[in-house]
Amino acid sequence: MSRPTPPPIADALIGWFADAARPLPWRAADVSPWAVLVSEIMLQQTQVARVVPRWEAWIERWPTPAALAAEPPSEAVRAWDRLGYPRRALWLHRAATEIVERHGGEVPHDLDALLALQGIGPYTARAIAAFAFGLRHPVVDTNTRRVLARAVGGQGEPGPPSTARDLAAMETLLPDDPASARLVNAATMELGATVCAARTPRCGECPIAEACAWRRAGYPPYEGPRRAAQARFAGSDRQVRGLVMREMRAVHRPITRAELAPVCDDAAQLGRAIEGLTADGLVIGDASGYRLPER
DNA sequence: TATACGTGGTA
DNA sequence: TTACCAAGTAT
Structure with a gap:
């Protein structure tokens, strides 16, 4: 079942990319699969500009999975700093350990092996297979979903995500x-x-404008189901978790509940934050107090 | 399938 | 200022 000719859209995209690609450090030719893996986990829900410095420092300090696995998770969490979603630091440390234990310290090529690593899902596994190893897999992230929705689907925004549908669409x-x-x-x-940005698309600069179904249809406004609005961050449990983590990173000794109290007026909310962080393994609590995971 | 999960940039 | 958005994953 081979398809006929490659879609003209593909050629237009490749030609445009040769000129327009940003020189992101993880795109350099000599970057290791591990460094690509680190970039992909850092980039989950996180803007490029915020990732670059953290990635540079991380790769310098831990150039291999073995180097990271040899240190306690607490160091990964500290190096993660304020990138957000600190569970990812734990996942990355866990993945490094799994790579050492199951794959001899080498990032696996195989999609299923990648998928089995902690913190690596459908997007990240394919991104690593494609970008680090040159394997032919469809890679679909939020940007791709929007381009596909517009150029192919004729809709202003993607509908609810479906991994199977999204991958099939990209495959074409x-x-x-x-x-x-x-x-x-x-x-x-x-x-x-x-x-093809979410809020202000620059269609005048688009290399596939001629082929775009949304443009052809006259840019109809999106009618489909809306994503639930993101909950307010100020005053949220998320924010309190972040504040607790900031303390945990800074204090290199067990810290008591009383010492944590200043981060949040609401004792119940602070309790929820500490409990949640403990359940996630980001904080370990014992008789001496709370600390980052040393193992 | 819906929800929780950080933090910061941008309009 | 508020609201949306961001190279998603795990549960």
Whole structure:
């Protein structure tokens, strides 16, 4: 079942990407699969500009999975700093350990092996397989979903995500040649990030405007179901968790509940935060107090 | 499938 | 200022 010719959209994307690709450090030719893996986990729900410095420091300090696995998780959490979703620091440490234990310290190529690693889901596994190893897999992130919704689906915004549907949609755009497919994956993400943006698309600069179904339809407004609005951050449990973590990173000794009290007026909310962080393994509590995980 | 999960940039 | 958005994953 081979498809006919590669879609013209693919060629247009590849041509555009050759010029327009941002020189992101993890795109350099000599970057290791581990460094790509680290970048992908850091980039989950996190803007490029905030990731770059943390990634540089991380790779310098832990150039291999073994180097990270040799240190306690607490150090990973501290190095994560304020990137957000600190569970990812734990996941990355766990994944490094799993890579050492199950794969001899080498990041696996195989999609199922990648998927089995902690913190690596459908997007990240394919991103690593495609970008680090050049394997031919569809890679679908939030940018890709938006480009597909507009250019192919004729809708202003993507509908509710469905991994199976999204992957199938991207598959129809991919050339057979793995190297070209890799470029189309990267170019589609880049287009969504820099041109086909969520709030202010710059259609005048779009390399596939001629082929865009949304443009052809006259840019109809999105009618489908809306994502639930993100809960307010100020005063949220999330914010309190973040404040607790900030203390935990700074204090290199067990800290008592009383010492944590200043981070939040609401004792019940502070309790929820500490309990949640403990359940997540980000905080360990014992008779001496609370601390970051040393093991 | 819906929800929780950090933090900061941008309009 | 508020509201939306951000290279998602686990449960």
